[in-house]
Amino acid sequence: MAAVPSEDPEGSGGDSARLVERIRSGDPNADRELVERFGRGLMILLRRSSRNRGDADDLYQETFRVALEKIRRGGLREPEKLAGFLAGIARNLVIEHYRRSSARPVESDDRAARDLADTATGPLEKLLRLERVEIVRRVLSELDSERDRQILFRFYLAEEDKRLICADLGLSSLHFNRVLFRARQRFRELFTELAGKDNGAG
Amino acid sequence: MPHINDEMDHPYIDDEQLVERYRTGRLGPEESARFEEHFLGCSLCQEQLEAAEDFRRSLADLASDAVAIEAPRPGGLSRRLALLPPRPLLALAAALLVAVSAAALLLLGQLGRARSDLESARRAAADSRRDAYETREALERVQRMREKPDARVAALPAAAVGAAVFTLNLTRGAGDGTPENSIVLPGSPEWLVLLVDRPGPKAIRTFRARISTADGRPVGDVLTPSRASGDQLAVALPSSLLAPGDFALTIEGLATGGRAEPLATYSFRAARKP
Numbered sequence: 267m268a269a270v271p272s273e274d275p276e277g278s279g280g281d282s283a284r285l286v287e288r289i290r291s292g293d294p295n296a297d298r299e300l301v302e303r304f305g306r307g308l309m310i311l312l313r314r315s316s317r318n319r320g321d322a323d324d325l326y327q328e329t330f331r332v333a334l335e336k337i338r339r340g341g342l343r344e345p346e347k348l349a350g351f352l353a354g355i356a357r358n359l360v361i362e363h364y365r366r367s368s369a370r371p372v373e374s375d376d377r378a379a380r381d382l383a384d385t386a387t388g389p390l391e392k393l394l395r396l397e398r399v400e401i402v403r404r405v406l407s408e409l410d411s412e413r414d415r416q417i418l419f420r421f422y423l424a425e426e427d428k429r430l431i432c433a434d435l436g437l438s439s440l441h442f443n444r445v446l447f448r449a450r451q452r453f454r455e456l457f458t459e460l461a462g463k464d465n466g467a468g
Numbered sequence: 469m470p471h472i473n474d475e476m477d478h479p480y481i482d483d484e485q486l487v488e489r490y491r492t493g494r495l496g497p498e499e500s501a502r503f504e505e506h507f508l509g510c511s512l513c514q515e516q517l518e519a520a521e522d523f524r525r526s527l528a529d530l531a532s533d534a535v536a537i538e539a540p541r542p543g544g545l546s547r548r549l550a551l552l553p554p555r556p557l558l559a560l561a562a563a564l565l566v567a568v569s570a571a572a573l574l575l576l577g578q579l580g581r582a583r584s585d586l587e588s589a590r591r592a593a594a595d596s597r598r599d600a601y602e603t604r605e606a607l608e609r610v611q612r613m614r615e616k617p618d619a620r621v622a623a624l625p626a627a628a629v630g631a632a633v634f635t636l637n638l639t640r641g642a643g644d645g646t647p648e649n650s651i652v653l654p655g656s657p658e659w660l661v662l663l664v665d666r667p668g669p670k671a672i673r674t675f676r677a678r679i680s681t682a683d684g685r686p687v688g689d690v691l692t693p694s695r696a697s698g699d700q701l702a703v704a705l706p707s708s709l710l711a712p713g714d715f716a717l718t719i720e721g722l723a724t725g726g727r728a729e730p731l732a733t734y735s736f737r738a739a740r741k742p
Contacts, residue, residue, distance in 0.1 A: 282509070302669060307508035310517050314491070323674045327722060350505040357501070391694070395529055402526035422524045423531060425492055428485050443482055450519040457522070 286345035289337045301330055304352055311353060315360045325363060329356045401456045405449055413437075414445045421446065476506040478513075487516045491524070632707075633661045636717060636734040647714050649736035653707050660710075662703045662717060664693075667732035672721035676728065677703045682714040693719065710738045 285303070288296035309326055316322040332355050336342060342351050409415050413435055420426045432442050481487065486503050489495045495503060507513035636649045651660065666675075677691040688709045693701040703717065716735050720728040 298669070301672075304508050305672075307510070307514050310514055311504050311508065323722075326674065347505075349508040350501075353501065353504040353508055357504075398522065398526040399530045402523065402530050405523075406530075418527065419531075421488070422527050428488075439483065443485070446485075446488070447482075450516070450523050453523045453526070454515075454519045 280346065282348035283345040286337055286342055286348055289334065290340070297334060300334070304349065305330075307349075308352060308356055311356055312360065315357070317364075321363065325356065325359050328359055332359065397460060398457070401453060401460065404456060405452045408452065409445075409449070414449075417442060417445050418449055476502055481506075481513065487513065487520055491517060491520055632658065633663060634736075635663045636736055638665070638667075639716070639733050639735045647735035647737040649734060651710075651736055651738050653710060653712065653738050653740050655741050657706060657708045660705055660707050662705070662734075662736075663700050664703070664717070664719060664732070664734055666699045666701050667719050668721045668729075672731070674722040675701060675731075676720050676722065677701075678718045678720065679705070679709070680716050680718070682716070687715065712738055712740050714738075 285296060285299060289300065305326070308329060309322065312322040312325050312329070313319065316325060329352065333352055336351075336355075342348065344351075406415055406418070409418075416435065417431060417437070420431050421428065428439070428442055431437070432439060476486075481503075486495065486499070490500060490503050503513075507517060632652065632654060634649070634651045639648050651662070653660075675693045677693050679687040679691070681687060688705065691703050691705060693703045701719065703719075714735065714737050716733050718733045719731050721731045722728055
């Protein structure tokens with residue numbers, strides 16, 4: 267597996283503490299920086315916890331609004347734990363949102379239903395879906411062995427446990443990780459390549 | 469430089485498959501919360517999460533396409549195998565068998581509900597199969613247009629399906645009043661898709677779109693763009709909203725607190741198909 271950096275400068279506690287200080291002192295750029303730094307991760311969290319994208323988008327705005335309000339009031343006692351603070355607010359807002367609307371947040375069993383709700387319906391979405399399917403077909407055809415294809419199907423579709431698959435197929439944990447990592451990377455590469463063509467033609 | 473969560477380092481995340489287990493809801497509440505605190509500030513894990521979800525969904529789409537096409541036709545497997553390249557298809561069929569068998573064991577307790585859902589899905593899939601083939605034709609048309617960008621407008625009248633796609637360039641300055649872009653309105657109502665480069669800072673995730681006439685009168689309701697391939701937004705609207713004339717498409721970003729800020733304007737001229 268490719269080496270993974272063990273640090274992420276964007277997420278450092280020192281930077282977070284400085285950012286919190288700037289928000290408190292009224293720096294007009296600090297609010298925007300908060301959104302830029304944590305927006306993408308927060309959206310991933312909310313999309314996973316929400317029943318649909320509309321709810322996630324609403325809760326995204328609300329999370330930042332509540333967070334900024336609390337930070338300005340001095341409600342964040344450990345500024346270096348800014349990420350945890352934001353995640354906590356987001357989780358609470360999700361729970362509160364679905365309590366008010368008498369609906370549960372998304373549990374793992376509900377993912378199929380959410381997938382169905384998010385199923386591509388518009389013409390453009392259908393085109394994009396077909397493109398993605400073609401890409402994944404190519405990724406599968408490029409795999410070294412039938413066993414590697416089995417790993418992907420059993421893990422992603424049947425959602426079998428990694429240990430069970432490894433034991434069943436006589437694989438090491440490292441090999442398993444490598445197959446998943448390479449497949450995802452290749453998928454990403456091909457998708458980016460296609461997006462590049464799109465931009466080139468537009 | 470200190471890590472956001474010293475215990476949650478990447479070798480641990482990889483070895484424990486936290487990305488996948490989080491995505492599938494197989495982490496306990498505490499570990500899930502710790503991972504969220506980590507990936508909120510970790511662009512690498514964010515990329516892994518997005519890639520994993522895109523990959524899983526595409527894999528599921530591939531499998532469902534194969535099942536949907538296969539299901540209504542007895543003896544259709546041999547026909548399907550004959551139509552498509554053999555090696556990937558055989559691999560796919562084998563892998564699907566593995567997946568279906570394993571899933572059946574895992575979901576035995578929910579079999580009744582699953583069977584009912586599956587029947588509904590199969591019926592829906594059969595209904596939409598014709599659409600899928602038509603959409604494939606549209607995809608091929610778009611790919612041809614990619615290869616020959618100048619043929620884009622010329623190719624549009626041949627559109628036999630769903631939507632006509634137009635890429636709009638940003639309007640800079642007042643100019644001489646002539647719109648920078650043009651679109652062709654179809655003879656009968658169909659969907660139009662306006663593609664624009666995603667404007668504004670990357671952090672803005674929520675957009676809305678407004679279309680107005682040249683003298684500023686709004687056309688239709690506020691529209692919600694969706695993300696298209698690459699760094700683009702797609703605004704879909706029924707062609708019946710537009711009459712021949714000049715228009716402006718304004719993309720707004722929703723800032724913190726729900727405040728909308730105009731990010732970019734694209735002027736375009738709509739003309740009827742000759």
